[in-house]
Amino acid sequence: MNDVAPQQPRPSLNGTASVPHILVVDDEQHMCDICARTLRRSGYAATTTSDPAEAVRLLSGEQRFDLLLTDIKMPGMSGLDLAYAAREHDPSIAIIIMTGFASFENIHQSVQRGIADFLSKPFELEQLQASVEQALAKRALLRENLRLRSLEKLLDVSEQLTTTLEPSELASKLLHSALQQSGCRAGFVLGIQDGASEFIAVWPTDAVFLEAGNAVVQRAVDERQSLVIGGQPLCQDGEHVFNAAFAAALQAHGEVNGVLVLCDEATQMPLPSVQEEIVLLTNYAGAALRNALLHQQLSAAYQRLQDLDRLKSEFIAIASHELRTPLSIVLGYGLMIRDRSAGDEHEYAKRVMEGGQRIKEIVDDMVSLRYLDTGETQVALQPCAADELIAGAVERMQFAIAERQLQLDTELPQQPLIFKSDHEKVTLILSHLLSNAVKFTPRGGQISMRASVQSSVPPVGVYVVTPIQPHTLSATKWVVLEVQDTGIGISEQEQSRIFERFYQVASSLTRDHGGTGLGLAVVRELALVLGGVVWLTSQAQHGSTFTLALPYLPG
């Protein structure tokens, strides 16, 4: 072998910084020398050999050649077979065949094998230069073409990877496409989470990793780059033991979250260009795997939430059912004792009744929610008078209003406002809203209850609690019932949450008051079955106004 450095390096045609490197093979040493000298003068790097077997070794070695310039007839191996071997290693290498006998058969074969050029001996040195230049230009085009095709393939696979949300499916897609690209016979994808690794895809399915294989994974994780390791048994598939592996780390957000390992014999390791493509693929896969793992965690958390929600509903169903019977016994006998007793005993019985009544309200909320959940809630439309509804709610809270020295105003239209709705349900809604206004308004504060008819609801810019349904837009008139207080108010971020079941604003102020966190959930659901809309305007420390609007069906 004889290396010839260029006299004036010329830029590489494939866009890299190195000069094009040409391998000259001819069994006549002086031909090798002449060609090498000419090429060197033209600015190329050249390596020569008269031995075709040595040429095959050189072509499969570390050094990459841009062009093979070979004689056709050589002892031991023809130039065409050498060209074939060269293409096996590098599908884009440019090839020029030199021959003294440019027979039609030779030309036909070389065209069939995709060989770039044919140079008839004897040739002028200018002819050699022109041929080389032309072949290298074709090679640059071919490389670009191959690059685009592999990019297209990559894009296709990366699209598949990024749309896969199941980690094991994603790993198996990555593995199969990497095996296909590399031609390796076995492969593994390991997922790495919190320092622990596990196999998430293995092909063939019964392939096993040998002890030394673990070191390959560790190196890929530590070095965060691809590597080829060989020389000892790394993995086994049945009777095949593979001694070499190509490994690449999967990364996302600077963290290694997996490793791809491809195993085969040392001679079957992917070419550097294929390695580059696989590394690109692992880059996509790292990000996609992270997304898939996050999605898996989110799904598990969502499932846990759903389980919790189901448990809550079951709890409501069981508790409401199991409490009802004993409670009616307590309330029934409590009433009897209260009515038949006097003095201290009468007072005690009154307290028992008040406590029992409170429990009944909680159980009633639970029962309402249960019926709303199961769709068993019946709406009984009947004429309702706005003033009676308000009076009914106030009556229930009379004692608490007086005790907290709250001032209560009511504003009603001059003409009695009668409309069709479910009397019991509207009273329940107003009672809940008034009870909250009383609870969350400091001593001496003010509460206003208003009723009116309006032609469009809700006003722009308010927080609407109930979903806006088609009838919300189509109803022409609305009965609007408002409960306004000068209490502690509700911050903007809490406004949407307080209508969730069991939700209570976590503040020492609210914790001073009793409650289950079910009242507003009942309000919201009942308003919905009545075809109504609920909205809220509030500001922390500046009081709240809860408004219920019901379609105005004149009574």
Ligand code: ADP
């Ligand atoms: P409860 O009153 O039983 O806690 P609700 O579902 O009726 O349950 O109310 C949920 C939470 O919303 C209350 O705990 C309170 O934090 C907040 N809230 C409701 N009404 C008002 C109000 N008028 N002013 C201030 N906060 C309120």
